[in-house]
Amino acid sequence: MKIAIVYVSYYRKHTKKIIEAMNKVLKADLYEVNDTLIWEKQKKYDLIGLGSGIYFAKHHKQIIELASLFPDLSGKMFFIFCTRCNIRLGKYHDKLRNILIEKGGCIVDEFSCRAYDATGPFRYFGGMNKYKPNEKDLWKAEEFARKLLRKCTDKVHFSDENLISRKIDGKIIRGDYNPPSILGIQGDKVWVNLDVCNGCGKCVKVCPVNVYKLSKFKGHPVSELKAIPVNELDCIQCLLCVENCPFSAIHINGNIFDAFRMAWKHGKRE
Numbered sequence: 001m002k003i004a005i006v007y008v009s010y011y012r013k014h015t016k017k018i019i020e021a022m023n024k025v026l027k028a029d030l031y032e033v034n035d036t037l038i039w040e041k042q043k044k045y046d047l048i049g050l051g052s053g054i055y056f057a058k059h060h061k062q063i064i065e066l067a068s069l070f071p072d073l074s075g076k077m078f079f080i081f082c083t084r085c086n087i088r089l090g091k092y093h094d095k096l097r098n099i100l101i102e103k104g105g106c107i108v109d110e111f112s113c114r115a116y117d118a119t120g121p122f123r124y125f126g127g128m129n130k131y132k133p134n135e136k137d138l139w140k141a142e143e144f145a146r147k148l149l150r151k152c153t154d155k156v157h158f159s160d161e162n163l164i165s166r167k168i169d170g171k172i173i174r175g176d177y178n179p180p181s182i183l184g185i186q187g188d189k190v191w192v193n194l195d196v197c198n199g200c201g202k203c204v205k206v207c208p209v210n211v212y213k214l215s216k217f218k219g220h221p222v223s224e225l226k227a228i229p230v231n232e233l234d235c236i237q238c239l240l241c242v243e244n245c246p247f248s249a250i251h252i253n254g255n256i257f258d259a260f261r262m263a264w265k266h267g268k269r270e
């Protein structure tokens with residue numbers, strides 16, 4: 001699948017950081033929005049990401065302008081993303097989303113995260129969202145990219161009608177393609193995205209130090225069983241769980257000190 005990402009990131013390059021994290025997975029061609037050939041080049045891509053920081057409650061005006069310039073987009077797949085200061089995304093994506101859908105495009109998924117902002121009054125309080133996007137945000141962006149690819153290539157977990165936003169009888173119907181963020185990410189040293197985890201138990205089987213335990217979460221739409229990193233402090237960072245998780249729902253957040261602590265602990269056991 002050929003993927004392009006078109007972006008604006010001018011304030012502190014927060015959005016660029018997010019793009020770099022996504023691109024570890026997507027391997028997309030990156031274009032700054034002022035590349036005048038984008039209008040032509042878009043034809044050769046199957047999936048196009050459009051994003052920027054949020055400036056005055058919407059995407060950067062050049063991104064909006066570019067979307068307005070695109071010709072008929074029937075059947076073309078898009079994803080949109082942003083970094084923002086506000087706690088809530090609110091309606092920030094609406095303008096861009098509506099333009100793309102009006103032209104027949106399909107929005108496969110959307111991503112947003114908070115980022116540092118020291119403009120206006122925030123300057124006098126040391127800025128908002130200090131140190132964001134942080135490592136966890138970047139992981140979420142990577143995770144988003146994996147999910148995005150799965151949605152475009154394998155539709156096992158997302159029924160087709162939920163996969164994309166589209167226009168039906170003149171009305172824009174928004175696809176609800178994200179597993180709703182009900183449970184979020186569990187763990188500190190071992191992160192499990194519980195909304196993605198489908199409780200297959202592979203991590204439980206491969207973990208040599210019994211970090212995970214399956215627990216039931218009644219009514220979760222993806223799966224009621226979830227792997228909880230109950231013994232995360234025992235993690236020896238072998239990464240077997242990460243490699244075996246079919247949904248890329250696990251990330252090991254331990255550092256070198258954790259690695260030494262575990263080596264010492266296991267050494268003492270001998």
Ligand SMILES: Cc1cc2nc3c(=O)[nH]c(=O)nc-3n(C[C@H](O)[C@H](O)[C@H](O)COP(=O)(O)O)c2cc1C
Nearest residue numbers: 009010011012013014015053054056057085086115
């Ligand atoms: C001129 C300007 C206007 C902004 N307006 C908003 C806004 O309306 N809502 C919001 O949540 N964040 C706003 N922000 C914060 C940015 O969205 C945030 O810092 C973003 O990460 C910037 O992305 P960039 O570093 O990739 O340019 C604004 C920032 C700037 C510089």
